Amino acid sequence: VKEDKLEEFKRRINANKSTLAGQLNVFLDKIKKETDGGRKTAMAGILKDAFGKEQFKKACKKKKKWALSIKKLLNE
Secondary structure, three states: OHHHHHHHHHHHHHHOHHHOHHHHHHHHHHHHHOOOHHHHHHHHHHHHHHHOHHHHHHHHHOOOHHHHHHHHHOOO
8 A cells, every 4th residue: 555655646746747846735735644754755755856856956955945845854
């Protein structure tokens, strides 16, 4: 069941790649509602990877709330 949830999350992110920024809150909300710590961290990683390293770094530098919350979840 654990993998199913992660796969579904990954599938939805990939399906929404072109509008990812616009749907960010939807995905962040899903991560926040996740009760399993390991799965929550994995989901944060999936979302971070979807944006790509450079874009994520830029967002962190600009102190974007979404990026910082992912960073916090990943303990980076």
